[in-house]
Amino acid sequence: MRKHPGKSRVLTSVAEKRGRPRSSESTSAILEATLRLLKEHALRDITIEMIAKSAGVGKTTIYKWWPNKAFVALEAFGLEMRRDVLIPDTGSAERDFCEQLQSVIKFYTSKTGRIFSQFLAECQSDAEFASQFRERFLLPRRAAVQVIWQRGVARKQIDRTIDMDTVLDLIYGPMIFRLLAGHAPLNAKEASGIVAAAFRGFSPRS
Numbered sequence: 001m002r003k004h005p006g007k008s009r010v011l012t013s014v015a016e017k018r019g020r021p022r023s024s025e026s027t028s029a030i031l032e033a034t035l036r037l038l039k040e041h042a043l044r045d046i047t048i049e050m051i052a053k054s055a056g057v058g059k060t061t062i063y064k065w066w067p068n069k070a071f072v073a074l075e076a077f078g079l080e081m082r083r084d085v086l087i088p089d090t091g092s093a094e095r096d097f098c099e100q101l102q103s104v105i106k107f108y109t110s111k112t113g114r115i116f117s118q119f120l121a122e123c124q125s126d127a128e129f130a131s132q133f134r135e136r137f138l139l140p141r142r143a144a145v146q147v148i149w150q151r152g153v154a155r156k157q158i159d160r161t162i163d164m165d166t167v168l169d170l171i172y173g174p175m176i177f178r179l180l181a182g183h184a185p186l187n188a189k190e191a192s193g194i195v196a197a198a199f200r201g202f203s204p205r206s
Helices: 024-038 048-055 059-065 069-084 093-108 113-125 127-154 164-181 188-200
Strands: none
Touching: 024 048, 024 059, 024 069, 048 059, 048 069, 069 093, 069 113, 069 127, 093 113, 093 127, 093 164, 093 188, 113 127, 113 164, 127 164, 164 188
16 A cells, blocks of 8 residues: 555554553563464454453453554554564565565465454454554555665666556555455465566566
8 A cells, every 4th residue: 555645644553542651571462362362263253351361461451552452453463474574685676576475475374364354354444443554564564575676776676767656566466456355376476476577567578
């Protein structure tokens, strides 16, 4: 998703808005407990009570820092993705995008990653969550892959006159659509094809 003009302001996190500073120990326990639950249950089936019990904390502790389970799950999801999905540097921008997309696909099709589509559904009915989803998850992830683009431009592997946001949408958009529609496979071979199409265009090559 593109960064719209006038929305460059980074929102304060929900947890920070809700007052008291977090206990790092309790926060870690809550997020790890949420990740464990997400591996076994859909978001709709998880409750704050389940998270609290698994983390060994009271419900009030969770509600001090997050308004509901979706916000807890979003932060836990982002934590897990930062740990599992890295930004490669192979010397080739095309190969970097290919390996990174393969890594993202592997994560999104895992037990934890499958919740991504549930976040998109939540965004349709909760404007505050949708705003946090963009600011706290999508924009940071997009900034991470911009590093690959910038290296490619610096190495003269990418035409600096091409709009970066458009190409990033061309690379990552098909993956999101396939996750939601399920009409086509998602695997390493497909990731290579998507990146090749974005880099080489659609005209016949001589």
